[in-house]
Amino acid sequence: MSPEVEHIFILLILFQLKQFVADFPLQREYMLKKTLPGWEFLAPLSIHCAVHAILTLAIVLMVNASLWWLSLVDFACHFIMDRIKSGPRYLGRFNDKSKSSFWNIFGFDQMFHHLTHLAIVAVLIYRGSLL
Secondary structure (H helix, E strand, C coil): CCHHHHHHHHHHHHHHHHHHHHHCCCCCHHHHHHHCCCCCCHHHHHHHHHHHHHHHHHHHHHHCHHHCCHHHHHHHHHHHHHHHHHCCCCHHHCCCCCCHHHHHHHHHHHHHHHHHHHHHHHHHHHHCCCC
């Protein structure tokens, strides 16, 4: 396997681990208040997305520090998707875990985050001179 392909696989694994760690073990009870109506969701959701952005920043800094702004892209994408997924006026109204609609939305949310990571990896590869 070429070193370039190895770099891609390593980055994909790092972002897969980052997604799991930030969305599950590091998501504290306070952050789950991101589902609240009105503007009460803002701080919990912002903190949750900041965790994602910080972990993305750590990965990006290992590859190419000049692409630090990718962590802001991750923050924005995560914020928008999570608000749409969990906001009670949006897809959050489908919160019955016994219904397939809940699981379809949950799966779409995770897929969106993984696609965001693929885009970040692509920028790291092509703008970061790894190929």
